Amino acid sequence: MKKLLMSGLFFACIPYSEGYAATTLYTQDFENPNAGAFVNDSGDVNIFNPINALYGGQPAGFQFAQTFTVETLRIGGTQAWGAGFLDPQARAGNYAISMLSSAQNDLLGLSFNIGTHKYLNFQMDVSSIDLDRWGGPFVASGGVAPVFRFSLFDNPGGGNGVTGGTLLSFADVTGTATALKNTFDWTNHIIALDATGNTNGNVILQIDELQGGYAALDNFVIAASDKPSDVGQVPIPAAAWLFGSGLLGLLARRPSKRR
Known part of the structure; x- marks a missing residue:
C-alpha cells in the first residue's frame, strides 16, 4: 500500500508540461553594461554611448540599433531631479533604458534569429519617467501614460537595424501615468508577435514609444514558441x-x- x-x-x-513549448532566446535586465560603456553624461543619464555599445552581444547574435538617442538611466544616483531616479518597487536594479516619443522619434531595434517557431513572445516592464535636463522635461504636468509599439520585421539578410523588410506583426502596450517625474511606476506586460512568413528566421524587433513624452523599459524576456504569450513559465x-x-x-x- x-x-x-x-x-x-x-x-x-x-x-x-504544457509550458515547455517555449524556447527562451534572450533575457536582459540591463544590469551588466559592457565594461566602461556606461558614462554618466549628466543627470544620471548615459546619452552619448548607444545601447549597442552597452549591451550588444549579450549574448552573441543579439545586436541593437537605434534612431536618435536611446538613453541608459542610472537608478540610485543623486543628480536627476536633485534626488536621483527612485524605484520604490525595486524592479529596475541599477539601470534601465529609456526613450522619447515626442521631441524626436527615438527607435530601438534588436536583431536576432527566431528559428522555426510561430510566435515571438516578449515580456517586459514599462514605466513613465522624465528628465530634468537634455531638453527635458518631456512628460506633461500631472503625468501621461506611456504607450509603446513593438513591431516584428522580417530580416532575411540578417543585418543590424531598426527596421527590416516585411512587417510581420505588431502589438501596443500601455503603462500608467504618474505625476512623480523621477519615480518609476512599473507595469509588466507579455505580448505575442506572429512570426509566420519570415524568410529564414532572421527578424528585427522594433521598439517605439508612441505617446507619453518619455518612458523607460526593463527586464526583457524573449521566447520563441508555437503558443502565443508563452515565455516559458511552467504552471x-x-x-x-x-x-x-x-x-x-x-x-x-x-x-x-x-x-
Whole structure:
C-alpha cells in the first residue's frame, strides 16, 4: 500500500508540461553594461554611448540599433531631479533604458534569429519617467501614460537595424501615468508577435514609444514558441497540488504497524 501511495504522490507532483513549448532566446535586465560603456553624461543619464555599445552581444547574435538617442538611466544616483531616479518597487536594479516619443522619434531595434517557431513572445516592464535636463522635461504636468509599439520585421539578410523588410506583426502596450517625474511606476506586460512568413528566421524587433513624452523599459524576456504569450513559465495546476497534498495527508495519518 505504501508503494502505491508513493507512486501516486510522485505522479501528482510532476510539473504540468504544457509550458515547455517555449524556447527562451534572450533575457536582459540591463544590469551588466559592457565594461566602461556606461558614462554618466549628466543627470544620471548615459546619452552619448548607444545601447549597442552597452549591451550588444549579450549574448552573441543579439545586436541593437537605434534612431536618435536611446538613453541608459542610472537608478540610485543623486543628480536627476536633485534626488536621483527612485524605484520604490525595486524592479529596475541599477539601470534601465529609456526613450522619447515626442521631441524626436527615438527607435530601438534588436536583431536576432527566431528559428522555426510561430510566435515571438516578449515580456517586459514599462514605466513613465522624465528628465530634468537634455531638453527635458518631456512628460506633461500631472503625468501621461506611456504607450509603446513593438513591431516584428522580417530580416532575411540578417543585418543590424531598426527596421527590416516585411512587417510581420505588431502589438501596443500601455503603462500608467504618474505625476512623480523621477519615480518609476512599473507595469509588466507579455505580448505575442506572429512570426509566420519570415524568410529564414532572421527578424528585427522594433521598439517605439508612441505617446507619453518619455518612458523607460526593463527586464526583457524573449521566447520563441508555437503558443502565443508563452515565455516559458511552467504552471502547476491547483488540482495537482491538492491531489498531492491529499496523498501526503493520507501518508501522514496512516497508522504504523505494531511490532
